[in-house]
Amino acid sequence: MPRTAPKEQTRLDPRRKLPTVPRKPGVYIMKGPREKVLYVGKAKDLRARLKSYFQKSADLDNRKRAMMGQVQDISWLVTDGELEALALEANLIKQMRPRFNVILRDDKNYPYIKITVNEEWPRLEVVRRVSRDGALYFGPYVPAGGMWEALGVIRRNFGVRPCRYRLEKPMRPCIQHQMGKCPAPCAGKISHEDYRKLVDEVILFLKGRNRELLEALEARMRQLSGELRFEEAARLRDRVHALRRAWETQKVISPELGDLDVVGYVREGDGAQVQVFFVRNGIMVGAKDFLLKDVAGMAGGELLHNFLLNFYAAKEVLPPAELVLAELPEDTEALSAWLKERRGGKVALSVPRRGKKRALLRLAEKNARHAARSRRGPESTLQELARRLGLSAPPRSIGAFDVSNLSGTEAVGAFVYWEDGSFWKDRYRHLRIHGVQGVDDYAMIEETVRRVLDDMEPPPDLVVIDGGRAHLEAASRAAEVLPALPVLVAVAKKPDRAFPSSPGPPLDLEDRSPSSLLLVKIRDEVHRFAISFHKKLRGRRALASPLETVPGIGKKRRLELLKHFGNMEAMRKASLEELARVPGMNRRAAAALKKALAGEEEGE
Numbered sequence: 001m002p003r004t005a006p007k008e009q010t011r012l013d014p015r016r017k018l019p020t021v022p023r024k025p026g027v028y029i030m031k032g033p034r035e036k037v038l039y040v041g042k043a044k045d046l047r048a049r050l051k052s053y054f055q056k057s058a059d060l061d062n063r064k065r066a067m068m069g070q071v072q073d074i075s076w077l078v079t080d081g082e083l084e085a086l087a088l089e090a091n092l093i094k095q096m097r098p099r100f101n102v103i104l105r106d107d108k109n110y111p112y113i114k115i116t117v118n119e120e121w122p123r124l125e126v127v128r129r130v131s132r133d134g135a136l137y138f139g140p141y142v143p144a145g146g147m148w149e150a151l152g153v154i155r156r157n158f159g160v161r162p163c164r165y166r167l168e169k170p171m172r173p174c175i176q177h178q179m180g181k182c183p184a185p186c187a188g189k190i191s192h193e194d195y196r197k198l199v200d201e202v203i204l205f206l207k208g209r210n211r212e213l214l215e216a217l218e219a220r221m222r223q224l225s226g227e228l229r230f231e232e233a234a235r236l237r238d239r240v241h242a243l244r245r246a247w248e249t250q251k252v253i254s255p256e257l258g259d260l261d262v263v264g265y266v267r268e269g270d271g272a273q274v275q276v277f278f279v280r281n282g283i284m285v286g287a288k289d290f291l292l293k294d295v296a297g298m299a300g301g302e303l304l305h306n307f308l309l310n311f312y313a314a315k316e317v318l319p320p321a322e323l324v325l326a327e328l329p330e331d332t333e334a335l336s337a338w339l340k341e342r343r344g345g346k347v348a349l350s351v352p353r354r355g356k357k358r359a360l361l362r363l364a365e366k367n368a369r370h371a372a373r374s375r376r377g378p379e380s381t382l383q384e385l386a387r388r389l390g391l392s393a394p395p396r397s398i399g400a401f402d403v404s405n406l407s408g409t410e411a412v413g414a415f416v417y418w419e420d421g422s423f424w425k426d427r428y429r430h431l432r433i434h435g436v437q438g439v440d441d442y443a444m445i446e447e448t449v450r451r452v453l454d455d456m457e458p459p460p461d462l463v464v465i466d467g468g469r470a471h472l473e474a475a476s477r478a479a480e481v482l483p484a485l486p487v488l489v490a491v492a493k494k495p496d497r498a499f500p501s502s503p504g505p506p507l508d509l510e511d512r513s514p515s516s517l518l519l520v521k522i523r524d525e526v527h528r529f530a531i532s533f534h535k536k537l538r539g540r541r542a543l544a545s546p547l548e549t550v551p552g553i554g555k556k557r558r559l560e561l562l563k564h565f566g567n568m569e570a571m572r573k574a575s576l577e578e579l580a581r582v583p584g585m586n587r588r589a590a591a592a593l594k595k596a597l598a599g600e601e602e603g604e
Helices: 014-020 046-054 062-068 082-096 145-157 192-206 210-226 230-248 300-314 332-343 355-374 376-389 441-453 469-479 514-543 555-565 568-573 576-580 587-603
Strands: 026-031 037-043 073-078 112-115 124-127 136-138 260-268 271-280 283-292 322-325 348-350 397-406 409-419 429-432 462-466 487-492 497-500
Touching: 014 046, 014 073, 026 046, 026 082, 037 046, 037 062, 037 082, 046 062, 046 073, 082 300, 082 332, 112 145, 112 192, 124 145, 145 192, 145 283, 192 210, 210 230, 260 300, 260 355, 271 300, 271 355, 283 300, 283 355, 300 332, 322 355, 332 348, 376 514, 397 441, 397 514, 409 441, 409 514, 429 441, 429 514, 441 462, 441 469, 462 469, 462 514, 469 487, 487 514, 555 568, 568 587, 576 587
Parallel strands: 260 322, 322 348, 397 462, 462 487
Antiparallel strands: 026 037, 026 073, 112 124, 112 136, 260 271, 271 283, 397 409, 409 429, 487 497
């Protein structure tokens, strides 16, 4: 493939637009080369805010200073007020994930337990999005282990139905009833009133109102015993004992605290480590830490504003009644109004100076400090890797490429991304190979690298290619057209060894050193990702009906043919006239089908 010189970017001066910017609230968008969105922000006065970026005396932090060196264009969207601008900013950041905004790299939404109290016969389910549908939501549970433990206790002791069936008509009880895990409202085995009592008990359990629930259960146990219903009373006694054991494992902070999120952070180099505690009904239901990169020089209020906006927008987390913070965030009034709108109720932002909330905040900061220290391990590994590969600086991000095919068919390319000690699956990519005929792994690697990196801004600091030196040369041809050329290294198997871009013998990766293990781990991950996508495409092809390739045989005709003949074998044995008599068929379509089935039989 001929090499193509990098296209020269025509540098535009975005300041030419400043006189046309309105003095109204809204959202502004900074763009770089090829219209790539670099940053999204909001302002009460769009013109004043945008002008401030281009003044020589502008006091910008490191992140924004680096951004302004790449800005080639600006655009804006006017809103009716600051609250609408904040909501639009959050949505655009979530959709576009601009490089210079503070972005949370955790790509998962957190689970909630949902009780459908808005239904006649409520049920429990696990969801990752909260809706205003009249149901009750409990969570978020981070990590999810605590949620599964709570669900296990509920399933064993309360008997709320686990199914999603509509219960308008009676039906036979399922095995869950036979196992004693469902009271079978579907078969009329429990009254609506008694079932609702079970649901109310579950709600008390999840709210942590232990004393109230125990008193109710013990009172009913005494009532059953007085009515000589000793077997039912014994089952209730066993449930009380099980609940007592379950509550012993709960991290009860203080019941009077209610629902709050505690957000503590510490500075670490040019980044910040954030720790969030989730407290619901005075019980710790989860905790999660986040690394914010390139925030050196950013004021604490701006850092918290960006984090809270990202967290409660991108993660689909329902804000609690109170946020406990070390300091008030920037634009507190607008942020509070936005949080209130998301929650459907008031959200207080508090900075405690003493008491239990202050103690919780200090504990969150302490955990953030420990998390920051634990992240230093990968730094030493990357320094070792830089030394072995002859790099001027440790790579902060690593991408990897591989291809997979079977004799040239269903050829695919794959890309994975590693940073900060973990794989970022939201940046994984897979694609079908279009420009290569037959078996040519080198050309496939070249096409994959070119197509993925051409759309990536910025590219990873280091690119790993699964293969040997020939694969490395193919990837280098594709990477040469990029404005910012990443460092490439090929990692081969059996034995594990690395081929740097520089000439010389390969590096031995069988020494089990941290840097060797890291390269092998990344190569194996991209190989797994490529193979899984290739197998998925092969599986689709194997499961595809032979009828789908016959001209003139659409979905309706396929269904009628299968309905009439029952299977493909009977269809092959049918005459042309029999095929043509099927509803929806005609003689022309029957002839095309007969020809296709005859060709398929010859191929076998």
